[in-house]
Amino acid sequence: MKFSKLIMLATVAISVGTAATEVHAAKRTIANSNSQTLTFKQITGNNLHRLGTIRQLTRSQIATDHKLTGKQVQYLMQLPLPHRLTAKNFTLDSQSLTMHLTKNKLHVSIAKIPLSKLTGIILNRYMPSNLRYKKPTATKQKVVALTFDDGPDPLLTPKLLKVLKKNNVPATFFEVGSSVIKYPQISRMVIQSGNQIGNHSWNHPQFTKIGKARAMHQISTTDAAIYKATGTLPAFVRPPYGAINESIGASFDRPTIQWDVDSLDWSYLNTPKTIKHVLTTTHNGSVILMHDIHPTSVAAVPSIIHVLKKRGYKFVTLEQLMQKPLLSNYQYFGRNDYRNL
Structure with missing residues (x-):
């Protein structure tokens, strides 16, 4: 495996000055590789x-x-x-x-x-x-990432997508394969609307209770369902209940996306309570966990977006939130909060 000598860079000569610059760049690259394997x-x-x-x-x-x-x-x-x-x-x-x-x-x-x-x-x-990777410049801009679990839902997910599009807010949807296979057109809508899809298992078991082999089957079958629906493989995994260990996490070679704000929408099933809880617990760099399978949860989203924007927050993707590539075998809870499995 020889590192490329980038000969083409040194042979393009638009002008004498440009050619000299490109030759210098090529030589520097070759020197860096030192013709090593x-x-x-x-x-x-x-x-x-x-x-x-x-x-x-x-x-x-x-x-x-x-x-x-x-x-x-x-x-x-x-x-x-x-x-x-x-x-x-x-x-x-x-x-x-x-x-x-x-x-x-x-x-x-x-x-x-x-x-x-x-x-x-x-x-x-x-x-x-x-x-080349460049460290992000310091900014006072407050950021937050929205994530939704357990869909897609044939009625609620499209309704939520309209809200997100209207407010120019991206989100990541962690979908279960058994629902994706029923409603592939909804998963396609999620991607076509500019959002991301993550893997949330086939039917929501707790991975640490079913063992590595069965957990891998849950992930791989959901990968297949999402791929069939959208033509892409999910880049992230969110284990049901956030339950993961090193052995299982290492098997799927992807970032594990956790959260630091649990909306408790699944517990409240009450729109005002969900709104209040999210607004009370969200801080700069938060990953917010919600669900797009409860009407009360979807109903809470417009107010959450409106108030957080009014407070100076910008809604961003997970990569933008973390300000760096998300790597495999790490758990990500929020900005500057990532841990080994």
């Missing part, structure tokens, strides 16, 4: 969270590049991918990270992950300058 240990800084993220990006890229059946999507979690940071089975160039796969049931030999998806995952010195 790179390893995962080098490009990730010996970071297992980054390696797990690359494994999942490999699965997602295969799902994007190939039209897979439901069974093939379920197999992705069993796809033989490197678990050692010294593995030498990838190629890195100026455009992509190419994974060279071992023999597998999908008969796929390579997966080319664009470098644009790897900012903050591959160390900056191995990335083009325009794709």
Whole structure:
């Protein structure tokens, strides 16, 4: 695996000054690589969270590049991918990270992950300058992320989507596979409306009580349902009840999204109480947990959005909230609050 020498950058000569700049950039890149055979240990800084993220990006890229059946999507979690940071089975160039796969049931030999998806995952010195991770600048802007569990619901989810669109608010919907398979058109609406879908299991068991094998089956079957409905694999997992352990969490190679504001909408089933609780407990950087399967919960959303905006909050995606790539085998509760499994 030789790091690309980026010869093309040095041969494009629009002007003498431009050519000189590009040659300098190419030489610097070559010097950084030092013509070495790179390893995962080098490009990730010996970071297992980054390696797990690359494994999942490999699965997602295969799902994007190939039209897979439901069974093939379920197999992705069993796809033989490197678990050692010294593995030498990838190629890195100026455009992509190419994974060279071992023999597998999908008969796929390579997966080319664009470098644009790897900012903050591959160390900056191995990335083009325009794709290097930059620490966010300090801001006084207060931010919050909305998340909704247990859908999709054929009536309430579309109603909620209209509210979010009207107020220009993004959200992440953690859906259960048994409902996605019934209402795939609603899941498509979620994506088409500019929101994200996360995996919330097939039928909402507590993972830590059913064991690793059954938990993996819950995740993989829901992956297949969401893929069939939307053409994409969910990037995040939220375990039912927030119950997770290291063994189960490591098996799906994705960030685990928890929360730090539980609306208790499922307990109150009362719109004014839900509104009051969320407004009382939300703070800068919060991940708010709600549900799009209760009429009282959906009815509470317009007021929650209105008041929080009036208080100076901006509603953002999970990535924007965290201000960095979300990595596998971490639990994310809110901004600056992420923990090992």
